[in-house]
Amino acid sequence: MKSILKGALCFFLVGAGAAQAFAQQPSTAAWDSVGRILGTAPTSAAGYIRYNLPRRDLTVRIGDVMVSPALALGAWAGFSGEPNDATMMGDLVLTAAELGPVLAELGRQRIGVTAIHNHIVGEQPEIIYVHIFGQGAALDLATRLDRALTKTGTPRPVASAPPVPLTIDTAVVFAALGRRGT
Numbered sequence: 001m002k003s004i005l006k007g008a009l010c011f012f013l014v015g016a017g018a019a020q021a022f023a024q025q026p027s028t029a030a031w032d033s034v035g036r037i038l039g040t041a042p043t044s045a046a047g048y049i050r051y052n053l054p055r056r057d058l059t060v061r062i063g064d065v066m067v068s069p070a071l072a073l074g075a076w077a078g079f080s081g082e083p084n085d086a087t088m089m090g091d092l093v094l095t096a097a098e099l100g101p102v103l104a105e106l107g108r109q110r111i112g113v114t115a116i117h118n119h120i121v122g123e124q125p126e127i128i129y130v131h132i133f134g135q136g137a138a139l140d141l142a143t144r145l146d147r148a149l150t151k152t153g154t155p156r157p158v159a160s161a162p163p164v165p166l167t168i169d170t171a172v173v174f175a176a177l178g179r180r181g182t
Contacts, residue, residue, distance in 0.1 A: 030083030037142040039156030050078040086138040092130040101151040109144035
């Protein structure tokens with residue numbers, strides 16, 4: 001009798017492990033499919049899946065200073081939940097010319113707009129940030145968001161960013177401060 005119970009327990013544990021592994025595969029495949037629709041690879045942490053859509057197509061300046069895309073031009077969409085029942089939030093980085101067409105398309109696609117504002121001031125060209133929200137099947141949300149993204153110049157597929165050396169022109173810093181450092 002003990003050997004039957006041990007065998008049954010072993011069968012149950014192996015079966016449960018296999019079922020869990022099988023259940024996780026479609027989820028990963030679904031999130032990869034969302035990435036293919038959006039043209040960018042997923043990154044995940046603690047059950048949250050994020051798709052980065054940097055605006056490397058824009059050359060933005062504040063006076064004589066160029067704004068790095070990594071600093072302030074990072075559009076993104078993030079998903080939580082399960083692929084068949086997900087919540088999507090994100091931040092679109094738009095030019096003033098893109099704002100109207102994108103807002104109209106977001107409305108047609110039933111993607112909510114939760115905020116429209118600026119992150120930086122005095123930049124050229126003017127950059128506007130639109131926060132978005134949606135709920136539903138992840139693939140459907142991604143398809144609808146993709147339709148809105150086609151109204152922008154957001155480069156896709158997203159290529160990995162080339163490494164950018166960090167350089168600080170100390171003469172400019174000292175001049176701005178009116179003092180020299182050591």
